[in-house]
Amino acid sequence: MIPIRHDTHSASAVAAVPKFVRCAQCGSDWAYLLVREGRGTMHTIWGIGAESARLVAKGKARQALQEMLSNDCEVIPCPDCGALQPEMQPKHRWRLLVHVMAWTIVVLTLILFAYPAIRRSIPTHPNAWILMWTMLTAVWALAVSWVLLHDVNARALSRSEKAAGPNRLVIRGPDLDRLRNPSQPPPAPAASTAL
Ligand SMILES: [Zn+2]
Secondary structure (H helix, E strand, O other), X not given: OOOOOEEEEEEEEEEEEEXXXXXXXXXXXXXXXXXXXXXXXXXXXXXXXXXXXXXXXXXXXXXXXXXXXXXXXXXXXXXXXXXXXXXXXXXXXXXXXXXXXXXXXXXHHHHHHHHHHHHHHOOOOHHHHHHHHHHHHHHHHHHXXXXXXXXXXXXXXXXXXXXXXXXOOOEXXXXXXXXXXXXXXXXXXXXXXXX
16 A cells, blocks of 8 residues: 655634624723634645645635634623623633533542442442432532523622722723724823833
8 A cells, every 4th residue: 555645734823803892781882802813724645736735724724713803702791890791691601511511520530439438338228329319410400500591690790890800801991992093193102111
């Protein structure tokens, strides 16, 4: 069999776009920067068309980047009221779900390791086992349904800047104006800081 030389050309592209937010709950205006990296790959056989493969990979990376920049968002609470905007909520719930799944794996692993000990201490009580698994399943089901159904903004105020301190990801005030009108010249430095 003749080995077929197989090359993979990969490219990546990084960019940042400002995302302007008008809070759905309190109406305050702010923005943040969405930074994403797009990746693209293209394969060649026997090194044929390596140059165009590189270009295709680059194009794919740019396209992936463009899609991410227009469709993706960050989960950043409103600085004034702490609300998460509607487009951020599914991502927020997904992250919570990942936490629940990670904890599920931790608990199941612990049970697996503790199994011989638990078995000795609950020797011949099938009901105890049934009870334990029923309770664990109930707790798990409660946690998952809470993640999927709870009102994300019920305790929003605790995420506001007033309660949680300044959020460095949030762009407001003069910086926000400059982001809206990039053609405006930057303001002269108010006071020079002597070093
Ligand atoms: Zn708000």
